[in-house]
Amino acid sequence: KAGVTQTPRYLIKTRGQQVTLSCSPISGHRSVSWYQQTPGQGLQFLFEYFSETQRNKGNFPGRFSGRQFSNSRSEMNVSTLELGDSALYLCASILDYSSTDTQYFGPGTRLTVL
């Protein structure tokens, strides 16, 4: 079974631009969550989607948005990029909406904002 895939793996953008990242969960997994990871802060929760609905949202500005498609694939968008948005963006999927489900992470997208 294929793991969680994320595209692209690396991105370089300039301030003010926007970016769209993609995540394909493990086949059959219905819940996808997104995280921002920076060296000083660790993993910060962005949002979670389950059956195409946003179920939970972290404490990030409205410039960060996302969506989930009927095949469970998810995208996240960051508009008006700032230098501080440089980070590793990770996507994780779980089978269902259970507190003991194992999370499976993708390899991440490394975003650099110049």
Place this chain on the structure above:
Amino acid sequence: KNQVEQSPQSLIILEGKNCTLQCNYTVSPFSNLRWYKQDTGRGPVSLTIMTFSENTKSNGRYTATLDADTKQSSLHITASQLSDSASYICVVSGYGGSQGNLIFGKGTKLSVKP
């Protein structure tokens, strides 16, 4: 405030030696505690998940312990190998299936030297 604190921040050990990583949490209510391993530039991988009633869980050379009364957990690595060099992240889950209920520690960076 729900928090997960890990110690030490970083650790260097020689190949073949054992080590123990610590995790203290203040998350309430508590559902389960997880340990993840994250290799540089890759997504985290789940090592163990322990619920309230479990005191210990092993995964190969990795053994996690949980004391729910003192809200402490440890991850013991036996006979370390060079491939154990990674960041180890403690994650505590409150009740509910949302991945947004997962509180991440900032991790312990382990370096295993030959």
